[in-house]
Amino acid sequence: MTESAASGTTRPAGTPTPARLADETSQGKTTIAASVVQKIAGIAAREIPGVYSMGTGTSRAIGALRERIPGGGTSSTPGVAVEVGEKQAAIDLEIIVEYGASIVELARAVRRNVISAVEQMTGLEVIEVNIAVNDINLPEAHRSEEVPRVE
Amino acid sequence: MSAELAERIASAVLAHPAVAMLHAGPFGAIASYLPGRRVDGVKIALDGSTVDVAVVVDLAALEAGRPIPVVARQLRTAVRELTGNARVDVLIVDLVQAQRNEEDRR
Numbered sequence: 303m304t305e306s307a308a309s310g311t312t313r314p315a316g317t318p319t320p321a322r323l324a325d326e327t328s329q330g331k332t333t334i335a336a337s338v339v340q341k342i343a344g345i346a347a348r349e350i351p352g353v354y355s356m357g358t359g360t361s362r363a364i365g366a367l368r369e370r371i372p373g374g375g376t377s378s379t380p381g382v383a384v385e386v387g388e389k390q391a392a393i394d395l396e397i398i399v400e401y402g403a404s405i406v407e408l409a410r411a412v413r414r415n416v417i418s419a420v421e422q423m424t425g426l427e428v429i430e431v432n433i434a435v436n437d438i439n440l441p442e443a444h445r446s447e448e449v450p451r452v453e
Numbered sequence: 454m455s456a457e458l459a460e461r462i463a464s465a466v467l468a469h470p471a472v473a474m475l476h477a478g479p480f481g482a483i484a485s486y487l488p489g490r491r492v493d494g495v496k497i498a499l500d501g502s503t504v505d506v507a508v509v510v511d512l513a514a515l516e517a518g519r520p521i522p523v524v525a526r527q528l529r530t531a532v533r534e535l536t537g538n539a540r541v542d543v544l545i546v547d548l549v550q551a552q553r554n555e556e557d558r559r
Contacts, residue, residue, distance in 0.1 A: 329533070329540060329541060330503070330540040330542045331543075332521070332522065332543045333544045333545065337548070338521075338547060341547075342512075422520055423515040424520065425522035
């Protein structure tokens with residue numbers, strides 16, 4: 303499922319508009335690398351209970367490949383792809399959910415948390431967060447090809 | 454530009470609590486080459502009109518209510534105290550979760 307929402311409609315009323323990045327003009331500009339936004343989005347997504355893991359085998363393989371290309375951006379955060387402009391950012395997430403969670407509610411919570419974390423910490427306006435739920439983790443599925451982090 | 458200016462800028466930037474370290478940028482292009490040493494993360498244009506600063510920020514400081522635009526503005530102010538009216542471009546290269554010098558700050 304991929305649904306997106308403009309941040310203007312999802313931000314709760316009364317929330318102060320975070321400091322904007324594009325304020326500075328003649329005094330110099332501020333540039334935020336994509337990997338910064340990637341890490342913030344990845345941490346914010348994992349904060350929501352019910353998110354079991356992020357990424358897929360494919361995205362991890364591509365990430366490992368991209369890290370070898372200088373300037374290709376580090377993909378130390380699997381399952382998070384971002385596009386960062388001067389004022390705005392777009393975020394694509396691939397998540398694996400726990401069995402027994404409402405995926406609709408989970409996606410909504412992930413989106414809300416990612417938008418507020420990125421907007422508050424970076425001052426970028428998040429124009430969309432696309433969430434792809436790629437897999438579901440069943441309680442007894444620990445011996446699948448996904449190596450669990452904790453035995 | 455005096456050779457020590459780059460080092461004074463570097464220590465002013467590092468003094469900010471949200472800055473974990475200076476970084477030479479994605480291609481190692483943001484650095485000052487001084488006789489016998491190299492200052493990563495600070496580049497001063499030949500005419501001194503522009504200063505580039507590239508840093509890695511600390512996630513803990515951002516979560517403590519210090520967003521990147523605020524950090525950048527404070528860094529810009531700190532650098533302009535040393536350089537006068539130069540334009541200061543701030544690049545946030547990366548983010549770390551390490552809690553640097555937690556004792557030192559208290």
